[in-house]
Amino acid sequence: EIVLTQSPGTLSLSPGERATLSCRASQIVGSSYLAWYQQKPGQAPRLLIYGASSRATDIPDRFSGSGSGTDFTLSISRLEPEDFAVYFCQQYGNSPLTFGGGTKVEIK
């Protein structure tokens, strides 16, 4: 199975700053089938990005995804207070589908 490694584990930033989150796969993710989710405490995950770079419905354009092959990035251009959360990547190019361990974006 494909192992997804997210880094850093925790990102400490201030509102208005740019966040850059990494997701590295142990094998090539077919067709760039990589998704990103946001999860706040006590809530279900929320789909942000699919196909590595396509924003899901109603997701603000400050969220963007990029990458291919084994290296993928989620960028948040200017952090809003509601963006402080945990972010997970997920690959669906190969079975079984797998998730990364998450990156926590916390207020500095």
Place this chain on the structure above:
Amino acid sequence: DVQLVESGGDLVQPGGSLRLSCEASGFSFSNYAMTWVRQAPGKGLEWVSTISDSGGRTFYADSVEGRFTISRDNSKNTLFLQMNSLRAEDTAIYYCAKGEWELPTYFDYWGQGTLVTVSS
């Protein structure tokens, strides 16, 4: 609006059984594969099981194969997960999720989850 509402989570002893349900609304349930994903306390997400739109195909993670059974009732827009021979490591919040495709896929809607605790 799409809604997924899980229920059935509880405290159960090791070796016990539990049946989870997920009631769906706001979309054509019978046209979509459905999935269970779990999250152990303080941990990441783990795919558990997926069922095809018709219910004719089922898929399981190795960690639950032979112990869990996924099913659905399209007439009642409800997804189920029968969990047998439960172990401490099955303790988690269980989410039902709607996938864009069968497998593999990403998940565009998730329920709020139901907590399963396996402990004596």
